[in-house]
Amino acid sequence: MFPLITPQELHDELHSNPDAIRLVDASYSLSPNGQPPEYMFLKGRIGNAVFFDIDDVADQNNPLPHMAPTPEQFSRQVGEMGISNHHKVVVYDQTGIIMAASRAWWMFRLFGHENVVVLNGGLPAWLSAGYGLNTDMPVAPTPENFTAIFNDRLYATMDQVEVAAENRNATIIDARPNARYLGLAPEPRPNMNAGHIPTSHSVPASLLIDSGTGGLLAREKLAALFAPLNLLPESPVITSCGSGVTACVDALALSVLGFDRVAVYDGSWSEWGQVTINKPFVKNSMAQ
Template sequence: MSQPLQVSAPLVDVQWLKSALGHPRLVVLDASWYLPDANRDGRAEFGERRIPGAQFFDFDKTIADTESDLPHMLPSPDVFEAEARKLGINRDSVVVCYDGAGIFSAPRAWWMLKVFGHDQVAVLDGGLPAWVAASCALETGTASTPVPGNFEAEVVPDRLAQLPDVISAVESGDRRIVDARGAARFAGEAPEPRPGLRSGHMPGAQNLPYSDVVADGHFRSVHELAELFAARGIKQGDNVIATCGSGVTASVLALAMESSGLGRASVYDGSWAEWGARDDLPIATGR
């Protein structure tokens, strides 16, 4: 690249990443994670094929609060900082995250880096399938060990929503809540995949299934994204909390909002895995 390496938007395309490969400030992260019913193993697939130079970002078992009963909750800043450094991330790194589904789990890694204060991070639109479709080079086998980085974690509070924030939003209505789960789960018409959770949604929440904001593994156009959010009463500058089953596809909505120019949404880390397990919290049903 003739220009200094930087990302000016939350999404980059295959051509951008292809031209940036090999730059000393670039860090590529494979953040593939799948629901159990997908019968796919992100780490195993990483060993079989990956974008050259990529490192595996395991937000499910490694870069997570391993003492929490909730799935892949954010780790402490100290843990995140240490794990990011192991991946070769520096304070001035430009990080690109991707996943094997196209757009599914990579936005979670993007959001985590944003929460811990890293600004130069983007998601590869279309992910590994788009990379393969463009006949770009692949790497296999054991990944090389990067030189440890000097990343420093500093929490950005307005990117993270926690249980008290969501309770306040439900009670006061001063923040919009948008739920990325499928319509049947949102309505309480389909059981939750995790045992022991009630069915339904947070009172006052709007439903925007994450699958609606993507098409063929790519995000929809800026205009289409803005229309989808507008149909839920969400406009530029609104104070929005994104939620889902466990904080993964909520990150897809947060990225969709930001990439369409609607502003920054916070993600409810515990999401329905936390809310649905609490008998003392209100729920609503219906579409």
Template sequence: MEANPHLITAKELADRLGSPDLPIVDASWHLPAQGRDAKAEFAAAHVPGAVFFDHDAVVDPGSTLPHALPSPEGFAAAAGALGVAETDKIVVYDGLGLFSAPRAWWLFRTFGARRVRLLDGGFPAWRAAGLPTESGSAHPLPKTFHPTFDADAVVTLAEMRQHVETGDVAVADARSAERFEGSAPEPRAGVRSGHIPGARSLPFTVLGREGRLKTPAELRAEFERAGIDPAAPVVTSCGSGITAAVINFALASLGNTEARLYDGSWTEWGSAADTPVETGGARQVAAKP
């Protein structure tokens, strides 16, 4: 099977530690319900030479939405301070394996970095391989990140409204089936339950196994069950734009690098007063044998 060009194994990374153009980014982030502190975990142990990417800090400071896309200048400043340039061979990982790292992967690519890969299996795979770790804070040498913003990678609320009206593109929702259906309450106050009309339920958890991306054949089967053609135009969404990127990463791994991400996601759509909401309908169809 051909290797996924968007992944790097723990062994491959270990063999290249210390390369000046290979910044390693710990992009761990956790939901409050998970009861984990990503910053504290980074301080306790991380891949040698890694820096910590704070998803709650690298945002648009003027937005009330969580994880709102920063400006190109804001992202460039944050990336440069972490010692990352857009020309580097960037490796991103998280503490669960396949959760928040794809969001950082997507952000770096959206702002102009093209050589970005995920550590296959994330930090759990690194530790399982018995590879060395280090503790404490990171002290990277700053670099200059020259941003080139890919506006086509991002879907705005206005564009999402148009997509709903025309039904011209598949919308993949990465939240749990229960949240999609509206049978489970939203974790954020003031956000209605349900989903964007016409959206398909594709929980990000079905795209991986033990922190690793499933095989191409398995991924295609999951998209088929959700009623989504992985080769066609797709807009991804989730709660606040984090796990939607897992779907983008899976699509890129299948050769579809044109998928877009609705950055406001359900927090924006579900809290607006005039957006239509549907409930129910999360059940997937059986894949063809």
């Protein structure tokens, strides 16, 4: 299904069939006023949205940040949010689309739930369209049964990325800022190499965002940004970033363009770039 929904479309669906929809606030970054997203969620949300914390719905035994949980954990936590396999899930975030509605969208699909869309432009777009917020204290949802089925076609491991880099059997796309891709800017985490995965291409997630709306660019503009990669609809793609969040923005944009063979490298540079792991990397176009 098409992965985006507009504020008008969401407003209409909430009025015509509200019980069929589950709203999810997957905000991750601080609000413009510096408040944590959980606090802003309590202050106001769309309808009866639930809060989806990508650090909580994650593998707590993995030292890497917010790695995907097991299907069993995802089933339990999503069910506790009142979401079943029969619901249409609409994900949004408080700052637009990049932190981290796209990540939650990918996670639902990773665990077999294709009936999920992202509110294009997120909460700002909803408010700009003239729609209001629910400012009552959230009510605990009635638990539902959710059965997760892991879709390994959407998930890439470090070994699979290494094979793709060596054999070029998939196009690797790096969603980090170009300066980090080139190794010209320091990594935010300690003990990390600076540079990028060999043979990977830079398509920063920030370039895919319309600065005016906070949503994805129009389809023709997205197509122009990916055009240099000469991708075909059947082309296998792996997206990567710093820790698997903005890689999902690139995956979402590719889904808008009709590419469905897109996996996300969950560990991304937080795994590959570790000095102690010592994987090959390219800096300033020179292999290291």
